[in-house]
Amino acid sequence: MKKEVKDALRDLLVDPIPASRRFHSLKGYRNPKLFTIDVTMNKSHKISIEIEGTCATLRRIATHKEIDRAP
Structure with a gap:
């Protein structure tokens, strides 16, 4: 999972x-x-990510269902 998260962020x-x-x-x-x-x-x-101007803040890494319930 760590490699997949790294790839997604890249x-x-x-x-x-x-x-x-x-x-x-x-x-x-x-x-x-x-x-x-x-x-x-x-x-x-x-x-889930919050973007403010040119700054992105990582909020959560979770299952699809969990992110949809509480990003």
Whole structure:
């Protein structure tokens, strides 16, 4: 899992971010600057990130279901 997380975080620096990572903003939350990116290719795990200007803060690494419940 550590290697997959490293790879996903490295893909955030690629322009454009690979479509297979499904990087997108979360809707329906008070903070509109929350984003997720898939860690695994089977989409079982995600990373949630808060982006403020040029600074990205890693919030959580968890299962898809856990991130959807509490990013």
